[in-house]
Amino acid sequence: xxxxxxxxxxxxxxxxxxxxxxxxxxxxxxxxxxxxxxxxxxxxxxxxxxxxxxxxxxxxxxxxxxxxxxxxxxxxxxxxxxxxxxxxxxxxxxxxxxxxxxxxxxxxxxxxxxxxxxxxxxxxxxxxxxxxxxxxxxxxxxxxxxxxxxxxxxxxxxxxxxxxxxxxxxxxxxxxxxxxxxxxxxxxxxxxxxxxxxxxxxxxxxxxxxxxxxxxxxxxx
Numbered sequence: 001x002x003x004x005x006x007x008x009x010x011x012x013x014x015x016x017x018x019x020x021x022x023x024x025x026x027x028x029x030x031x032x033x034x035x036x037x038x039x040x041x042x043x044x045x046x047x048x049x050x051x052x053x054x055x056x057x058x059x060x061x062x063x064x065x066x067x068x069x070x071x072x073x074x075x076x077x078x079x080x081x082x083x084x085x086x087x088x089x090x091x092x093x094x095x096x097x098x099x100x101x102x103x104x105x106x107x108x109x110x111x112x113x114x115x116x117x118x119x120x121x122x123x124x125x126x127x128x129x130x131x132x133x134x135x136x137x138x139x140x141x142x143x144x145x146x147x148x149x150x151x152x153x154x155x156x157x158x159x160x161x162x163x164x165x166x167x168x169x170x171x172x173x174x175x176x177x178x179x180x181x182x183x184x185x186x187x188x189x190x191x192x193x194x195x196x197x198x199x200x201x202x203x204x205x206x207x208x209x210x211x212x213x214x215x216x217x218x219x220x221x
Contacts, residue, residue: 001034004062005049008039008202015202016042017210019105019160020074021060022200026156027078029196031088035062078153091147097154098146100137104130104161112172112211113220124175131165131181134158138183144190151194159191164207171208172215 006025007016015021015037028035040046040059049057053072061072071077079093091097107127114120143149146158162184169175177184191197 001065002028002036002062003038003065004028004035004060005038005040006060007042008037010039010041013039014206015039015200017164017202017206018042018059019164022160022163022202023156024060024062024074024077025200026160026196027081027091027153029199030091030151030156031081031085033081033085033088078156082153091151091153091156094153094157097152098137100146100154101130101134101158101161104134104158104165108161108165108168111175112168112215113218115220120173124173127165127169128178131177131184134162135181135183138187144186151191155187155191159188159197162188164211167204167207168211172211 004024006021007018008014008021009016016039025035025037027033042059045057045059047057049061052063052070053061056072058072060074060077061070062077063070071080075094078091079095082091082093107123107130111120111123111127114123137146138144141148145151146154166177166188179185
């Protein structure tokens with residue numbers, strides 16, 4: 001059993017809009033590992049987190065209740081779970097599966113930050129290039145997922161980020177995911193139908209509001 005600290009509203013009991021928390025929860029769900037979701041307000045994080053996360057104050061992080069081991073960073077938590085629970089569903093470690101889309105979030109942020117029309121068009125073109133790579137990889141697989149007929153670690157990494165791309169760009173830039181990207185549309189439809197996704201759902205409004213706040217902090221109007 002694990003206690004997993006993720007972004008959310010403790011007062012409302014609702015999950016927040018962190019794609020890295022989402023990725024980690026999806027991994028627990030798909031592997032069938034028992035865990036408790038503990039919600040933390042990202043803007044009001046307690047100082048003790050630094051003591052268990054090697055000086056870092058970030059989410060997700062968690063503790064293995066049996067051993068008392070603390071873990072942080074989705075890139076570290078996920079391979080640890082894959083190594084520990086070899087008798088459960090195999091998802092693969094991040095370095096064992098398709099690495100497509102690793103620059104999706106940086107490309108998204110650059111596009112959302114762009115204010116000059118010329119720069120905005122350049123950043124949109126760059127983001128579209130990343131999306132095409134993802135779409136092409138999905139269309140080459142033998143199913144709706146990077147893993148084919150079932151999900152692997154790449155699917156659980158990319159899906160939450162695509163959710164942020166679709167909602168964030170539409171809300172801030174009026175951008176729509178091109179309809180011809182059939183691989184992405186089919187992928188997200190398949191992901192949204194999975195019980196793991198339903199169990200880790202958070203609203204579009206949280207994503208939209210989250211990106212508006214991030215841009216305000218960055219001084220983007």
